[in-house]
Amino acid sequence: MLTEIQASLRASLRPDAERIGPFLVRFDAHSDNPFMNYAVPEEGAAPTPADVEALVAAFRARGRTPRLEYLRPFPAVDAALEEAGFTVDQLLPMMAVERADLVVPDVPEGVRLVDATSDDELARLTEAQHRAFGVDPIPRDAAVRRQRSLLDDGGSLLLAVVDGTAVGGGAITGPANGLAQVAGIAVVPEHRGRGIASAVCGELTRRVFAAGWTPFLETEADGKAGRLYGPIGYRTIGQSAAISLK
Known part of the structure; x- marks a missing residue:
């Protein structure tokens, strides 16, 4: 695989x-x-x-x-x-999950998961992801173009909202070879620990299976593999190398 x-x-x-x-x-x-x-x-x-x-x-x-x-x-x-x-x-x-092993967590109380399709939703999702990942903000039009490109390629985007404020979200990339990546799972610091990331990941994974594709994801080497994605049903199948020249 x-x-x-x-x-x-x-x-x-x-x-x-x-x-x-x-x-x-x-x-x-x-x-x-x-x-x-x-x-x-x-x-x-x-x-x-x-x-x-x-x-x-x-x-x-x-x-x-x-x-x-x-x-x-x-x-x-x-x-x-x-x-x-x-x-x-x-x-x-690098992680994958079998359909039979998938457990989709409940969405925490007070949280809404919204399909991000409008320019405003795409911009707000980008802002939340950048804050969560510690990435510098980019111009609104550039954020919208980048996210819409993913949609145009057959992917989808999910925005997590609390009291009207975008607090995180995630994405499914456009499918290739019957596979689709669950990516960009992010929650801003002040809303972490509530189960939002698990809910986003679980829902995106469910959608990948519903579309007839096989999901996979790449996570950080910080314990999230077992703590966050393990309960959803994901298991580690290999390693992704990040290599650079300073």
């Missing part, structure tokens, strides 16, 4: 990606945040030193940190990057 997930991740990145040698690269025009600027190796990639040099030059020319995300094992890419001085930043759990 890891091979299928990597193919799905490439497919979701491809429409907005720039091709540099055997890499697909996403550059964000509005933020230098490393998590929003990264490369993914193509299937079967065996980068030469010149390929890696061109990749690094493209990141440096845009004032971005050279960074890659991909699923291991990928020995040819690992070796080429290590030779060029890249180091591993994180190894993140």
Whole structure:
């Protein structure tokens, strides 16, 4: 399943990606945040030193940190990057869930889960996600364009609202190879610990299954794998490597 997930991740990145040698690269025009600027190796990639040099030059020319995300094992890419001085930043759990194991938590009292489709909802969701992830805000029109692009690709967005205030949400990426990623699960600090993230994740996962797709997610290496997603039914099936050159 890891091979299928990597193919799905490439497919979701491809429409907005720039091709540099055997890499697909996403550059964000509005933020230098490393998590929003990264490369993914193509299937079967065996980068030469010149390929890696061109990749690094493209990141440096845009004032971005050279960074890659991909699923291991990928020995040819690992070796080429290590030779060029890249180091591993994180190894993140990649998780999947079987339909029979899915448990959808109740939505906490006072919380509404709303399909984000209007410009206002898309902008508010972006603002909440950026606050939750500690990412600098971006212009409203850029936020709307980015989120609408996900919708146009067949994905969906869910906004968590408390007393009219956007407090978090999450997304389903457009399907590829029968898979869809549950992503961007976020809750602003003052509303954490109420079960909102679990409710958002559970509902998005339910929708993926209802659409006939298979869900997966990548989470942080901070205990969330077991504490937040485990009770929903997710299990770790591999690791996603984040590798950069300082």
